[in-house]
Amino acid sequence: MKPALFEVENIYVQAGSFQLREVSFSLEAGEYLVILGPTGCGKTMLLETLAGLRCPARGKVFLKGNDITLTPPEARRFGFAYQDSLLYPFLNVKDNILFGAKAQNRHQEPEILSRVDKLAEAMGIAHLLNRFPRFLSGGEKQRVSLARAILTHPPLLLLDEPLSSLDPQTRRSMQELLQEIHRAEELGTIHVTHDFNEALQMGTHLLVMNQGLVLQQGNPLEVFSQPASLNIANFLMGENLLQGRIEWREERAWFAQSGSDNVRIGPLNECKLPNKEAQEVTLLIRAGNLVLSSDSHESLAVNSWNCRIAQINWHSTHVEIICRGQENYRVVMSGAEWKRMNLQKGSPVRLSADVNDVHLLEE
Amino acid sequence: MVLRRGYNNQSERIEPSTFLRCFQAIFAGLILFQAVLIGGLFYYGSWAAIAAVIQQPEFHFALKLTLWTSLVATALTAFVALPSGYVLSRCRIPGQAFVDTLLDIPIVLPPLISGIALLILFGPLLGEHLTKLGLEIVFSPRGVVIAQWFIATPFAIKAIKQAFDSIDPRMEKVARTLGFTPGRVFCKVTLPLAKNGIISGLIMAWTRALGEFGATAMLAGITRMKTETLSVAIFLNMTVGDLEFAISTAIVMLMIALISLVILKVFLRTEVMV
Structure with a gap:
């Protein structure tokens, strides 16, 4: 069997009182792994360990099946870009990009020089090659930093929150650029972020971290819609977390909410039940999976319940509606859809959810 | 303003x-x-006296000795202060307070006492061995260099440590991932980034060495035309009442220091502006 491009096996890293514990994952060639976690959860520390800048106390790191745990960073030569572009102020843009090639004494090779031009063209920085970093904008600096990281075709690209210090417009164009580079170079990439949208948009694989531990990993959409525990659902800001219990009717399992909204959802897919014995459960319905309709009379329809509109929050891309029964429920929809419904604050509405779009969590 | x-x-x-x-x-x-x-100082001295003094062999000797000893001492300071400043900036040192105090000793001690300590080390303690190696320190120009180096080094270490502190260590980490070994990172990234702070620290060390008197007097002695730096020349001539020589030498020393500092500051500012 062909080994994975990059594999991490139970690494354990200590820095002061902080510990990264038992981190394991693997990355196939061409995959884009996003590591998601709050500030201070050890993401940067993990990335620096992968680059060889920190030595793990235990565990192993493999590149194409070869153990590189003790290989120093200059021999690994992974592309690395931090949140701040960290360009060298005493070098112009071209020399900054060529800095890695200089380390290998290849900075005068024609193919390297033509690659600098090609990368600069692709990244829209060709006209800046003779400028010094202090004359560049944040986005331009980040592009130069990226070009510097990938110039010599690194085996892996490590990105430490590369977009978080950019304004929204620049961030979007940088996201597109990163995806384009990832496709064009077929470069295995590990991207660390605390931004949920970034994680969903960029990643082919997602790893959720908190307090030095990997909480869950998998396909980004699956992780977001089916978090492994209530803890992870809370971290991923699961919008509608309904407390309740499992009820059995005619040998089928139903979710029955504990509150007086009397929400009943079922029959549940039994293989999704966390534990048949665990009667107290939490049901997650992501805001995008709740359907809002203006017809509040269908009281007999299954998997639906009545509410009133309590608050309307407009966002640039969608509308978030908070509906209130005994509890609050969040629904999102497009602005056009919302306008067509012609509803106001206080209007009675009916919420419904498809049984396939809900996810049961154990306490 | x-x-x-x-x-x-x-x-x-x-x-x-x-x-x-x-x-x-x-x-x-x-x-x-x-x-x-x-x-x-300028008012009290006279240009005619200065012109006469700078033609005297004693002045030539003192000027040459001061310049070469202070430059050698500054080079030695750089050799010691660069690694020390880097270690202090980047490493967690056990007993940091104790180490800091040890380094500050030449700053807080009167130079005379530093001189006595140096005299004991290079005289009774190590003198015999050094003489066997042909490296006499006490009452020799080598002693002048050692005294100047000892007094100047802590100032340079403090300035250079600050220069290294101001560099984001991630700048160095990026260079490692780009393929530079730690030694090359220091030469290609750390030194260029800290250049202005390092030059300032070494200028400070050189000016301290240029004017050093107390420790030099103790270790190298006050011997006319042998260990006679400009400071020693001023002292010797003040004690024998030759005020004209002393003040003229003082003015020349002042001019050397001022002109060198102005040139270096202009050079540094131009560098920053590039």
Whole structure:
């Protein structure tokens, strides 16, 4: 069997009182792994360990099946870009990009020089090659930093929150650029972020971290819609977390909410039940999976319940509606859809959810 | 007075408040005091006397000895202060307070006492072994270099440590991932980034070495035409009442220091502007 491009096996890293514990994952060639976690959860520390800048106390790191745990960073030569572009102020843009090639004494090779031009063209920085970093904008600096990281075709690209210090417009164009580079170079990439949208948009694989531990990993959409525990659902800001219990009717399992909204959802897919014995459960319905309709009379329809509109929050891309029964429920929809419904604050509405779009969590 | 926001080097004018005017007044007072002090020295000396003194062999000897010993001492300082400043900036050292105090000893001790300590080390303790190796330190120009180096080094270490502190260590980490070994990272990234701070630290060390007297007098002695630096020449001639020689030498020393500092500061500013 062909080994994975990059594999991490139970690494354990200590820095002061902080510990990264038992981190394991693997990355196939061409995959884009996003590591998601709050500030201070050890993401940067993990990335620096992968680059060889920190030595793990235990565990192993493999590149194409070869153990590189003790290989120093200059021999690994992974592309690395931090949140701040960290360009060298005493070098112009071209020399900054060529800095890695200089380390290998290849900075005068024609193919390297033509690659600098090609990368600069692709990244829209060709006209800046003779400028010094202090004359560049944040986005331009980040592009130069990226070009510097990938110039010599690194085996892996490590990105430490590369977009978080950019304004929204620049961030979007940088996201597109990163995806384009990832496709064009077929470069295995590990991207660390605390931004949920970034994680969903960029990643082919997602790893959720908190307090030095990997909480869950998998396909980004699956992780977001089916978090492994209530803890992870809370971290991923699961919008509608309904407390309740499992009820059995005619040998089928139903979710029955504990509150007086009397929400009943079922029959549940039994293989999704966390534990048949665990009667107290939490049901997650992501805001995008709740359907809002203006017809509040269908009281007999299954998997639906009545509410009133309590608050309307407009966002640039969608509308978030908070509906209130005994509890609050969040629904999102497009602005056009919302306008067509012609509803106001206080209007009675009916919420419904498809049984396939809900996810049961154990306490 | 045009005020500049020092933190980001932008030359925006800021409106002075009463509070700031008080500080400006104190600052102006200090500058005035310095100017009067230097002016007094020039007023008391005469150009004719200076012209006569700079032609004397004793002055030539003192000037040459001062320049070469202070430059060698500064080179030795750089050799020691660069690694020491880097270690202090980047490493967690057990007993940091104790280590800091040890390093500060030449700053807090009167140079005379430092000189006595050096005399004991290079005399009774190590003198015999060094003589066997042909490296006599006590009462020799080598002693002048050692005394100047000892007094100047802690100042350079402090300035250079600060220069290294101001560098984001991630700049060095990026260079490692780009393929540079730690030694090459230091030469290609750390030194260029800390260049201005290092040069300032070494200028400070050189000016300390240039004017060193107390420790030099103890370790190298005050011997005319042997260990006679410019400071020693001033002292020797003051003690025998040759005020003209002493003041003229003082003015020449002052001129050397001022001109060198101005040239270096202009050079550094030009470098920063590139």
